[in-house]
Amino acid sequence: xxxxxxxxxxxxxxxxxxxxxxxxxxxxxxxxxxxxxxxxxxxxxxxxxxxxxxxxxxxxxxxxxxxxxxxxxxxxxxxxxxxxxxxxxxxxxxxxxxxxxxxxxxxxxxxxxxxxxxxxxxxxxxxxxxxxxxxxxxxxxxxxxxxxxxxxxxxxxxxxxxxxxxxxxxxxxxxxxxxxxxxxxxxxxxxxxxxxxxxxxxxxxxxxxxxxxxxxxxxxxxxxxxxxxxxxxxxxxxxxxxxxxxxxxxxx
Amino acid sequence: xxxxxxxxxxxxxxxxxxxxxxxxxxxxxxxxxxxxxxxxxxxxxxxxxxxxxxxxxxxxxxxxxxxxxxxxxxxxxxxxxx
Numbered sequence: 266x267x268x269x270x271x272x273x274x275x276x277x278x279x280x281x282x283x284x285x286x287x288x289x290x291x292x293x294x295x296x297x298x299x300x301x302x303x304x305x306x307x308x309x310x311x312x313x314x315x316x317x318x319x320x321x322x323x324x325x326x327x328x329x330x331x332x333x334x335x336x337x338x339x340x341x342x343x344x345x346x347x348x349x350x351x352x353x354x355x356x357x358x359x360x361x362x363x364x365x366x367x368x369x370x371x372x373x374x375x376x377x378x379x380x381x382x383x384x385x386x387x388x389x390x391x392x393x394x395x396x397x398x399x400x401x402x403x404x405x406x407x408x409x410x411x412x413x414x415x416x417x418x419x420x421x422x423x424x425x426x427x428x429x430x431x432x433x434x435x436x437x438x439x440x441x442x443x444x445x446x447x448x449x450x451x452x453x454x455x456x457x458x459x460x461x462x463x464x465x466x467x468x469x470x471x472x473x474x475x476x477x478x479x480x481x482x483x484x485x486x487x488x489x490x491x492x493x494x495x496x497x498x499x500x501x502x503x504x505x506x507x508x509x510x511x512x513x514x515x516x517x
Numbered sequence: 518x519x520x521x522x523x524x525x526x527x528x529x530x531x532x533x534x535x536x537x538x539x540x541x542x543x544x545x546x547x548x549x550x551x552x553x554x555x556x557x558x559x560x561x562x563x564x565x566x567x568x569x570x571x572x573x574x575x576x577x578x579x580x581x582x583x584x585x586x587x588x589x590x591x592x593x594x595x596x597x598x599x
Binding site for chain 1: 577
C-alpha cells in the first residue's frame with residue numbers, strides 16, 4: 266500500500282484531533298438531535314451497543330463498516346446505533362471516518378465545517394478516478410493505523426429500497442484488498458417505516474439494526490479480487506436483508 | 518497488437534455500458550468514459566474486467582485509476598499486451 270504524503274497525513278491528524286477536542290459538543294448534540302429532535306429509536310440499543318463494544322475490544326485488525334444505504338443521514342444513524350453518544354466521545358479514535366458525496370453537503374460552509382469535524386472525507390462519485398483514488402488511499406492509510414471507516418457498499422442510496430447488487434461501489438473491495446487483515450463489519454439498518462430511499466427517515470421511526478463481522482476471501486488477484494470482495498460484502502448485506510424481511514414479515 | 522486494433526475492441530467493449538449514443542457514435546481517444554459516454558462509475562470496473570478477459574491481461578487497482586478516457590484504456594492495454 267503506497268504511503269501518503271506527509272502533508273496529507275498531518276491534515277488527517279489535524280482533522281481527527283480538532284474533531285476530538287470538539288467531540289464533547291458535537292457528538293452528544295448529534296445524538297440529542299436524533300433521539301429527541303427526530304425522535305428516532307434503535308431497537309435493542311443496549312444489547313446492540315454491548316455487542317459492538319465487545320466486538321471492538323476483541324478485534325485484532327482493521328475494520329471497515331459496510332452498511333446498506335437508504336437515507337442521507339445513514340452514517341450518523343449507524344454510528345449512533347452502534348456506539349451511542351458518550352462512548353464515541355471517550356473512544357473517539359473508534360469513531361468511523363465517512364465518505365459522503367461532496368455535492369450533498371458542500372453548498373453551505375456550516376455543513377462543510379460539520380462534516381470536517383465529523384471525520385468526513387468528501388468524495389465525488391463518478392469524479393476523476395485519480396481524485397476518488399486519493400480519498401480511498403486516505404481511508405486505506407487510516408485503517409492500516411487501526412482506525413475505523415464506514416462506507417456504503419452500494420455506492421449511493423438504493424433506488425429500489427432493497428440492497429442493490431448492480432451498483433457495487435468498487436471502493437469497498439479495493440480498500441479491503443489493500444489493507445492487510447481488513448475485516449468487513451456488514452451493518453444492515455432499516456427504519457420500520459422506510460419503504461424506499463429518502464433524504465431522512467420518517468420522524469419517530471424505530472430502527473432495526475444488525476451487524477456481522479466477516480473476512481472476504483478470493484482466489485483472484487488485482488482488480489478482479491477487489492470486485493470479488495465487494496461482491497461478497499454486498500451478498501452478505503443481501504442475506505442480512507432477507508433475514509430482516511423474513512423475521513419482520515414486512516415488505517419493501 | 519496495434520493501438521488501432523485495441524481501440525476497435527475497446528469501443529465494442531464499452532458500447533453496451535455507454536448511455537450516450539451520440540457520444541458513442543463520435544467516440545475518439547479523447548472521449549471520457551464516465552463524463553462523455555455516461556458510463557456508470559460502478560460499471561467502469563466491469564468495463565475494465567472485460568478488458569482483462571478480452572486481452573488476457575491483469576489490471577491492478579492502481580492501473581485502473583489512470584483510465585479516464587478511451588485513450589487511457591488503449592494505452593494501458595497496449596502496455597500490458599506488449
